[in-house]
Amino acid sequence: MQTLAHEMTHLWQFHFGKPGRRGYHNKEWADKMESLGLMPSSTGKEGGKRTGDSMSDYIIKGSLFDQMCQSLLTSDFRISWADKYPVREKIQEAIENGTIEDISDELEVWGVELIENEDGEIIIDMPEPVPTRHKYSCPQCAVNVWGKPTLNLVCGDCQVNFVVID
Known part of the structure; x- marks a missing residue:
C-alpha cells in the first residue's frame, strides 16, 4: 500500500504539480506524501532527508494512511493483479497439478504457448521482456x-x- 501511494503521489504531481527532474523527489512531492501520512525519508527511517533521488518512506503512526490501511487490512479487502511476464515456475506448477485450464485466459493474454514435444513433455514458449x-x-x-x-x-x-x- 505504501508503494502504491508513493507512485500515485508521483502521478498526482505529474498532473497537478511541478515534478522535479527525472527521479528526483522534490519538496512538493514530500509535502504531499506527508499530508497522506507517509513520511519521505532517504533512509526509510526517521532522520532521513525528505527529498532526493533515491527516496523511501515510512508510515506516520496514527495518520490517515495508517488508519485507512488498518481498516482495509482487517476487512476482506484484496488487490488482485496479473504479472505482465508470469513466472515460468508458476506455469509449470499449473501443468504438473493439472490446473493449467484454470489459467488458460491469462496464458493467452500473456502470449504464452504450451507446445508438446516428441517425448510428450510440455514446453513453455513465452515472450522475453523487451x-x-x-x-x-x-x-x-x-x-x-x-x-x-x-x-x-x-x-x-x-x-x-x-x-x-x-
Missing part, C-alpha cells in the same frame, strides 16, 4: 550511462562512440 533501456559505456574512460536502445552517444571527454553493454 528492454526499454540499455547501458552504454565509453570504451576509453569507462563512463556509463543508461538510455533508450536507439541512442547514438559520443563521450564528450574522449570524443568516441559509446558501446552497448549487455
Whole structure:
C-alpha cells in the first residue's frame, strides 16, 4: 500500500504539480506524501532527508494512511493483479497439478504457448521482456550511462562512440 501511494503521489504531481527532474523527489512531492501520512525519508527511517533521488518512506503512526490501511487490512479487502511476464515456475506448477485450464485466459493474454514435444513433455514458449533501456559505456574512460536502445552517444571527454553493454 505504501508503494502504491508513493507512485500515485508521483502521478498526482505529474498532473497537478511541478515534478522535479527525472527521479528526483522534490519538496512538493514530500509535502504531499506527508499530508497522506507517509513520511519521505532517504533512509526509510526517521532522520532521513525528505527529498532526493533515491527516496523511501515510512508510515506516520496514527495518520490517515495508517488508519485507512488498518481498516482495509482487517476487512476482506484484496488487490488482485496479473504479472505482465508470469513466472515460468508458476506455469509449470499449473501443468504438473493439472490446473493449467484454470489459467488458460491469462496464458493467452500473456502470449504464452504450451507446445508438446516428441517425448510428450510440455514446453513453455513465452515472450522475453523487451528492454526499454540499455547501458552504454565509453570504451576509453569507462563512463556509463543508461538510455533508450536507439541512442547514438559520443563521450564528450574522449570524443568516441559509446558501446552497448549487455
